[in-house]
Amino acid sequence: MSNPQPILELSNVHTYYGNIHALKGVSCAILPGEIACLIGANGAGKSTTLMTIFGVERAAQGEIQFKGEPIHHLRPEQVAARGVSQSPEGRQIFPRMSTLENLEMGAFLRKDKTEVANDLEGVFELFPILKDRVNQLGGTLSGGEQQMLAIGRAMMSKPELLLLDEPSLGLAPKLVEKIFETILKINKSGVTIFLVEQNANMALTISGTGYVMETGRIVLTDKASALLENEQVKKAYLGE
Amino acid sequence: MVRQELKKLVVYSFFLAILLIPMLGFKTTAFEPGRAFKTLGVFVAILVINFIVKMIRSRRKPSVVKKAPLTERMGEHINRLPKIYTIGGLIGLAVIYPLLADNYMIDVAITCLIYVCLGLGLNIVVGLCGLLDLGYIAFYAVGAYTYSLLNLTFGLSFWAALPIGVVLGMIVGCIIGYPTLKMRGDYLAIVTLGFGEIVRLVLNNWDSLTAGPNGLFGMKRPALYYPSFAEDGFAWATYYLKSLPALYYLIFIIAILIIIGVRRLDNSRIGRAWIAIREDEVAAELSGVPTTWIKLLAYALGAAFASVAGAFFAAKLSYTNPNFFLFMESCIVLCIVVLGGVGSIPGIIVAGFVLIAAPEVFRQLEGYRMLAFGAIMTIMMIIKPEGLIPASRRRRELHETHEKNPTD
Numbered sequence: 001m002s003n004p005q006p007i008l009e010l011s012n013v014h015t016y017y018g019n020i021h022a023l024k025g026v027s028c029a030i031l032p033g034e035i036a037c038l039i040g041a042n043g044a045g046k047s048t049t050l051m052t053i054f055g056v057e058r059a060a061q062g063e064i065q066f067k068g069e070p071i072h073h074l075r076p077e078q079v080a081a082r083g084v085s086q087s088p089e090g091r092q093i094f095p096r097m098s099t100l101e102n103l104e105m106g107a108f109l110r111k112d113k114t115e116v117a118n119d120l121e122g123v124f125e126l127f128p129i130l131k132d133r134v135n136q137l138g139g140t141l142s143g144g145e146q147q148m149l150a151i152g153r154a155m156m157s158k159p160e161l162l163l164l165d166e167p168s169l170g171l172a173p174k175l176v177e178k179i180f181e182t183i184l185k186i187n188k189s190g191v192t193i194f195l196v197e198q199n200a201n202m203a204l205t206i207s208g209t210g211y212v213m214e215t216g217r218i219v220l221t222d223k224a225s226a227l228l229e230n231e232q233v234k235k236a237y238l239g240e
Numbered sequence: 241m242v243r244q245e246l247k248k249l250v251v252y253s254f255f256l257a258i259l260l261i262p263m264l265g266f267k268t269t270a271f272e273p274g275r276a277f278k279t280l281g282v283f284v285a286i287l288v289i290n291f292i293v294k295m296i297r298s299r300r301k302p303s304v305v306k307k308a309p310l311t312e313r314m315g316e317h318i319n320r321l322p323k324i325y326t327i328g329g330l331i332g333l334a335v336i337y338p339l340l341a342d343n344y345m346i347d348v349a350i351t352c353l354i355y356v357c358l359g360l361g362l363n364i365v366v367g368l369c370g371l372l373d374l375g376y377i378a379f380y381a382v383g384a385y386t387y388s389l390l391n392l393t394f395g396l397s398f399w400a401a402l403p404i405g406v407v408l409g410m411i412v413g414c415i416i417g418y419p420t421l422k423m424r425g426d427y428l429a430i431v432t433l434g435f436g437e438i439v440r441l442v443l444n445n446w447d448s449l450t451a452g453p454n455g456l457f458g459m460k461r462p463a464l465y466y467p468s469f470a471e472d473g474f475a476w477a478t479y480y481l482k483s484l485p486a487l488y489y490l491i492f493i494i495a496i497l498i499i500i501g502v503r504r505l506d507n508s509r510i511g512r513a514w515i516a517i518r519e520d521e522v523a524a525e526l527s528g529v530p531t532t533w534i535k536l537l538a539y540a541l542g543a544a545f546a547s548v549a550g551a552f553f554a555a556k557l558s559y560t561n562p563n564f565f566l567f568m569e570s571c572i573v574l575c576i577v578v579l580g581g582v583g584s585i586p587g588i589i590v591a592g593f594v595l596i597a598a599p600e601v602f603r604q605l606e607g608y609r610m611l612a613f614g615a616i617m618t619i620m621m622i623i624k625p626e627g628l629i630p631a632s633r634r635r636r637e638l639h640e641t642h643e644k645n646p647t648d
Contacts (some may be wrong), residue, residue: 056525080528090524094519105516108509111529157528 005068007032007161007192008053008084013062013072015045015052024050025062025215030161030194030209035187036142037203037224039237040213046196047089048110049213049232050163053088053194055079061104066161081109089166089196093153095139099130100108102149106156116156121129124154144175151182161192180206199235212237233239245294253290286496311481334492338485338599342384346484348600350556353491359576360502360585363543366574367583368511370518371539372429374570375416375436376540379543381443381565382409383550388456389449398462398555402548410540412439417539421532424521436570445564455561462490462555487556494552498545502585505541514538515583517612572596579620581627590628 006029015023017170023045030036032036038046053064055076064072071079094102103123107116124131127148133141138149147167154162164183168176180202187193197203203224204210210227212220220227227233338346358380365373386405390396396404416435420428440447443450461480468477481487505511514533516524525531546631554560574593580591598616621630 054526056522074523075530075532077528077530080526086526088523092523092526094516094523096519097515101512104523105512105527105529108513108516200308211328 005032006030006065007067007195009065010049011063013049013052013064014060015057016060017048017057022216022225023059026213026216026218027062028211028218028221030190032160033187033190034208035195036125036209036211037194037197037207037210038213038218039197039203039233041236043215044197044213045216046213047165048216050086050165050194050196052082052238053079053163054084079231080157083160084163085154085157085161086129086163086220087147087150087154087165087167090169090178091143091150092194093141093146093149094136095137097138098135098152099133099138099141099149100135102153103130103156106153107158115158119156119158120213123155125163126155126163127152128215144171144179146179147171147175147179148182151179151186155186155191159191161194162186163196164193165200166196168197191216201228204216204233243315249294250288252288253283253287256286271493287369298450301489303633309337331496333546340490342556343484346488348597350484350488350491352593352596353488354553355573355576355596357491357498357549357579357590358546358573358587359592361497361542361549361560362573363577363583363585363588364514364545365538366577368506368514368518369535370424370514371420371535371538372425372432373539373542374429374433374567374574375439376432376542376546376573377414377565377567377569378416378439379409379438379546380550380569381439382412382543383547383548384554384560384564385443385450385456386547387551388459388554391459391555392456397460398551402551405547405551409419409543409550413539413541414536416625421535423541433567433570436565436567440562440565450562455559456554457559459558459560461487461558462552476561489557491552494548499549499585499589502545506583506585510534554635573619579617579627581630584627584629585629587627587629587631594628617639 007224008030009028011027013023013224014021026045028036028038033227040046048057052059052072055071055074055078059072062072063070066079066082066084069082071082071084074082086168092104095218097105103120104116107119129145129202130148130152133145141149147169151164151167154164162225167179167183171179178200182204183193183195195203195207204227205224207224209226210220211218212227212233221234222230228238300419337349341349358376361379362373362376365371365376383405387401390401390404391398416432420431423431444453446452451492453529461482463475464479466479468475480491513529514522516527516529517531517534521531544617553564576588576591576595579587579595580589591613595617598615599609602612
């Protein structure tokens with residue numbers, strides 16, 4: 001990970017929801033192959049950051065670069081086509097599509113059918129339970145399965161950079177552990193991961209770099225291991 | 241338990257009797273003992289019938305429990321038949337229909353087919369893409385007026401005007417689609433409703449172009465061209481489709497083409513994208529669906545189908561006026577989509593026929609015709625919320641949710 005060229009770089013990004021100034025100059029750089037995490041309280045702007053990277057929300061100011069090319073002016077489908085994918089917060093799967101159809105939607109932009117079939121097997125290897133639920137409707141899956149489906153769907157586009165929005169939200173502790181194990185596995189296969197989490201402890205444990213966000217700004221940036229020892233972080237996010 | 245059941249029975253019967261009072265011609269102006277007795281008799285009769293039905297049901301319970309409702313069993317039965325035979329049979333029936341029916345019945349069938357086309361078009365917008373459109377009839381008006389004006393002003397034939405009407409319909413579809421891209425549900429419904437009214441009011445008030453409420457008339461009927469070998473050599477002869485059976489065959493072919501088109505769209509990548517947008521727009525966006533274009537495409541294609549139906553409608557009547565395009569028409573088309581089963585092509589075809597033909601069948605009831613029509617719709621929606629022939633996806637949704645797996 002000595003490559004100095006970041007895969008994703010945000011510089012001074014501002015985003016507005018109407019009159020609300022949600023991101024007030026966010027800057028960060030994610031290196032290829034690492035897991036970076038963004039922690040912070042509810043409403044700090046973590047999800048907005050991801051949505052802005054993806055072009056769902058438009059950056060009013062600032063620049064976002066993916067592999068050295070600016071992407072802040074692109075539409076979501078164009079960002080997706082460049083190799084970014086996102087598993088949204090709150091398991092936004094397609095409730096009335098089967099598990100298989102959900103996963104196929106993840107490969108919407110791809111035309112290489114045989115490779116898609118291979119990757120489908122890959123997702124089933126990551127999440128064997130999904131194979132058992134292949135014909136079940138997304139909406140009838142359990143919370144954990146829906147989260148797995150959301151991540152699996154994001155993997156189906158064969159991303160270079162995977163944005164994960166609160167993968168542990170509302171899951172039992174045991175399941176959270178399992179999900180984080182899988183995230184590590186995905187990372188080992190060569191996918192860079194940008195993780196947004198409220199479960200700061202877990203997120204910092206598996207991450208290389210950590211960012212702490214407060215009311216639309218990144219207030220702390222450090223090695224994740226250092227943040228775990230940081231008094232401020234401990235007090236505010238680790239509950240110690 | 242038994243007392244409760246009995247109580248239920250009495251209350252139900254009472255309500256049914258109240259609903260039926262208008263049909264008995266019960267007048268509120270003067271009290272007539274005879275009629276009052278008649279009403280009481282109806283109530284008792286309903287009570288007895290209900291009671292008997294209940295008895296039979298409770299006695300048969302053990303064997304009945306596992307069986308699905310009648311309509312569903314019929315649906316399954318239809319599904320089990322080899323598809324080719326079913327479809328072939330239906331097409332055959334439709335082809336010989338004009339030979340069996342009188343002009344009035346053919347006319348009703350033509351109207352039914354027009355509404356089937358409209359229903360299939362709206363199904364793209366509402367059923368597949370999930371955008372509630374209450375002004376759909378505006379596109380029908382666009383088709384009708386485009387043909388009328390082109391034919392009256394420039395003498396363009398039906399076939400030449402049709403593609404222009406389709407393109408214009410698509411443009412108007414995008415005009416309404418573009419500003420509403422970020423809207424959903426109730427808000428979208430209100431905007432589209434307003435749009436539908438705007439189109440109608442423009443047609444009503446733009447006297448110099450549309451002749452206002454008087455409407456346009458004198459358009460040529462659709463024509464067929466065939467080679468003829470008269471004494472002065474080879475020439476194209478024109479045959480205007482004036483008779484009802486001829487028009488019936490024309491709209492029948494149009495409907496078949498639209499059905500094929502919608503079916504292909506349904507199974508395509510675009511169809512998938514529409515359903516994904518309906519299910520969860522943000523998730524669809526994150527999956528790389530270009531939501532802006534795909535939604536505009538839904539509006540444009542829905543409008544195109546309506547425009548074709550509208551052009552045919554104007555050509556058939558050789559007359560059109562703004563009052564054909566009232567809000568009520570949009571409602572009926574929406575009812576066809578919902579009643580048939582959102583997203584289901586066969587369902588919409590059946591519902592188109594049921595909803596348009598039912599008021600005709602009920603003509604004997606005279607003033608209470610629409611009451612009976614409303615009652616049928618209400619009952620339908622209560623006993624079969626997923627529609628007459630639900631799309632497989634919807635059926636799963638409404639009948640399999642209880643099979644939720646309990647484990648995490």
